Amino acid sequence: MTEAYIYDHVRTPRGRGKPDGSLHEVPAVDLAVTTLQAIQERNHLPPVMVEDVVLGCVDPVGEAGGDIARAAALKAGFGKEVPGVQINRFCASGLDAVNFAAAQVMSGMKEMAIGGGVESMSRIGMGASGGAWPVDPKLAIDTYFLPQGISADLIATKYGFSRDDVDAFAVESQKRAAKAWDEGRFARSVVPVRDVNGLTILAKDEHMRPSTDMQSLGGLKAAFEQMGDMAGFDAVAIAAHPDVEAVRHVHHAGNSSGIVDGAAAVLVGSKKAGEMASLTPRARIKAFASIGSDLALMLTGPVDVTELVLKKAGMTKDDIDLFEINEAFSSVVLRYIQAFDLDPGIVNVNGGAIAMGHPLGATGAMVLGTVLDELERQGKQTALVTLCVAAGMGTAAIIERV
Numbered sequence: 001m002t003e004a005y006i007y008d009h010v011r012t013p014r015g016r017g018k019p020d021g022s023l024h025e026v027p028a029v030d031l032a033v034t035t036l037q038a039i040q041e042r043n044h045l046p047p048v049m050v051e052d053v054v055l056g057c058v059d060p061v062g063e064a065g066g067d068i069a070r071a072a073a074l075k076a077g078f079g080k081e082v083p084g085v086q087i088n089r090f091c092a093s094g095l096d097a098v099n100f101a102a103a104q105v106m107s108g109m110k111e112m113a114i115g116g117g118v119e120s121m122s123r124i125g126m127g128a129s130g131g132a133w134p135v136d137p138k139l140a141i142d143t144y145f146l147p148q149g150i151s152a153d154l155i156a157t158k159y160g161f162s163r164d165d166v167d168a169f170a171v172e173s174q175k176r177a178a179k180a181w182d183e184g185r186f187a188r189s190v191v192p193v194r195d196v197n198g199l200t201i202l203a204k205d206e207h208m209r210p211s212t213d214m215q216s217l218g219g220l221k222a223a224f225e226q227m228g229d230m231a232g233f234d235a236v237a238i239a240a241h242p243d244v245e246a247v248r249h250v251h252h253a254g255n256s257s258g259i260v261d262g263a264a265a266v267l268v269g270s271k272k273a274g275e276m277a278s279l280t281p282r283a284r285i286k287a288f289a290s291i292g293s294d295l296a297l298m299l300t301g302p303v304d305v306t307e308l309v310l311k312k313a314g315m316t317k318d319d320i321d322l323f324e325i326n327e328a329f330s331s332v333v334l335r336y337i338q339a340f341d342l343d344p345g346i347v348n349v350n351g352g353a354i355a356m357g358h359p360l361g362a363t364g365a366m367v368l369g370t371v372l373d374e375l376e377r378q379g380k381q382t383a384l385v386t387l388c389v390a391a392g393m394g395t396a397a398i399i400e401r402v
Contacts, residue, residue, distance in 0.1 A: 002270050004102035005281035006399065009266040009369035010038045010191050014205045014357040017121035017259035022202040024261070026193060028057070028064040028120035032072035035116060035265035038191040040076065043267060045277055047077060050267075051110040053084040054101045056093025056117030056361035059129045060086050064120060072118070088361070089290065091326060092387040092395035093117050094264060095364025099288040099397055101268045111273035116265035117362035126259065126360070133391055144240040144296040148390060149224035150233045151298040152256070152329035153249045158241060158297070159335050163250040166330035167217040170255035170354045172344075173327060177351025178210035185350055185377060189369050207258040207357040222249035223256070240296030255330040260357030264365035281402050283372055286382075287313035288397040290389075299332045301394020302386040303339045309384070309396040317342070320398070321380035324371035326363055326387040327352035336386075349374050363387065368397065375401050 012034055015023030023031065032055060040047060055069035069084030089096045094117030101115035134145055146154070156166060180186060181204065192203040228234035234247045274281055289309040293301035302325050310316060317340050325336050325348065333352070337344055350370055353363060364387055371383040386396035 001106050002108050004105040004268050004285045005271065005274060005402065006283040006285065006372060007267040007269055007274055007279045007281055008039055008043055009264070009372065010035050010189055011264035011366045011369060012193050012262045013190055013202045014207055014260040014262040014359060015202050016207055017261055019122060021122045021261060022206055023193060024122040026201065027123065028118050029068055029071050029075060031120060031193065031261065031263035032068060032118040033076045034191060034193050035263045036072055036076035036078065036114065039114060039265050039267050043277065043279055047079050048081050049112050049273070049277060050078060050082050050114055052101065052104060052113040053082060054097040054113065054115045055084065055086055056088065056097040056364065057086050058088055058090055058093055058119060058360035059124045059126065060088065061129045062124055064124050068118065089393065089395060090390040091328060091358070091360055092290070092364050092389045093361045094366065095368055095385060095387055095395050095397060096290065098266045098268060098365055098368060102285045102288065105268055105270050112269035114265050114267055116263065116365040118263035119359040119361040120261045121259045121359060122261050144236055146233050146236055146296055146298065147224070147227060148298060149251055150228050150237055150247070151296065152251045152331050153224055153228070153247050154237045154241065154244065155297055155299060155335050156250050156331040157244050157248045159338060161250070161331050161334050165334060166250050166255045167214055169330040169334055170217060171212055171214060173348065173351045173354040174208065174210055174212040176349065177208050177355035180350035185373065189373055205356045207260050208355050212254065217254045220252040220254050223252045225249035237296055251329050251331070255354060257328050257353035258357035260359050262359035262362050264362045264369060266365050266368060283399045283401050286398040286400045290393060290395040293392045293394055295392040298390065298392045299328060299388040300335060301388050301392060302332065302336050302396065305394035305396040306384060306386055309398055313398050315398065320382050320384045321346065322349060322371055322374055322383040323347045324367045324383060324385045326358065326367055327354040328358065328388050330354065332388050364395065372399060
């Protein structure tokens with residue numbers, strides 16, 4: 001099987017996913033174009049060398065619909081020969097897009113492809129594409145459907161994380177992200193979004209709140225308590241997990257991932273393709289996997305898929321230097337650290353989505369790039385990237401510097 005290498009990656013800064021966010025005026029296709037053009041220009045690629053563009057997009061409707069990957073490739077000037085495909089595995093879409101691109105290279109069907117993702121959450125509201133799971137009564141009842149916030153609180157309850165625990169994790173995420181920006185750790189990979197006149201619209205993640213502390217978070221009301229009580233979802237959670245007597249609601253906007261706009265792209269290719277383009281590989285994609293997991297807990301998929309991807313790679317957790325897990329909610333990461341008894345100092349070294357935001361279709365590619373940069377900064381070798389996924393799934397990949 002052909003080996004797949006990462007040659008480059010870029011992302012946009014994350015803009016607040018609201019009408020007053022800096023990227024609200026920029027359609028999703030243009031966010032994706034920003035990253036595709038940056039990959040092409042930075043690596044001096046003849047556009048036709050890219051044999052496919054795979055982009056995650058969780059709400060591909062309206063201006064973000066109609067196979068946004070093909071539209072972005074055309075608008076980026078890649079030429080009519082370069083195809084594109086949009087995929088959706090909810091929050092893991094960006095990582096799965098890279099995995100899908102890598103799979104094409106590994107199979108020998110492609111020599112070079114781009115995987116990535118895009119989401120404009122200020123322009124296309126979260127959940128705009130709908131779905132059967134929450135609205136089909138037979139499906140929802142039989143599978144213990146819960147909103148993600150209730151699931152996050154259920155995880156915290158079941159595995160013993162207090163309000164102070166989840167808030168403290170959020171404060172640390174903010175501190176780490178601020179430090180990473182202050183020290184220029186993202187400078188190589190974040191490309192500014194510009195307007196038609198070439199003027200910079202946004203050059204830095206704008207969702208961060210570095211001044212966040214325990215006192216400010218302590219004043220926020222739990223966001224999902226009323227939903228759990230009045231809509232009956234706490235009862236569903238307890239029915240699915242009878243060992244839980246009552247759901248303790250601990251999550252709120254300050255310890256959950258931020259709603260933002262953004263895009264990312266990762267250049268993947270074979271050794272042959274890299275030599276043809278005079279590129280030096282930065283990492284090898286060693287293994288990847290996706291898995292289904294507990295439906296009510298929903299967000300513990302990273303634990304299950306990590307066990308699977310380590311097995312596929314013939315590795316153990318001790319072989320991994322750095323872990324990067326999407327911060328959908330604080331309890332997701334805390335449970336992951338607990339399950340594998342990890343040193344928190346090697347998990348999300350530069351903060352995560354609680355501080356910087358979670359542009360659904362793009363985040364997976366973003367966190368993959370973030371941890372590759374961190375491996376290089378620290379002079380370490382291996383990293384594992386994983387994300388929880390709606391509807392009870394998990395996706396992961398292991399990369400190794402070369």
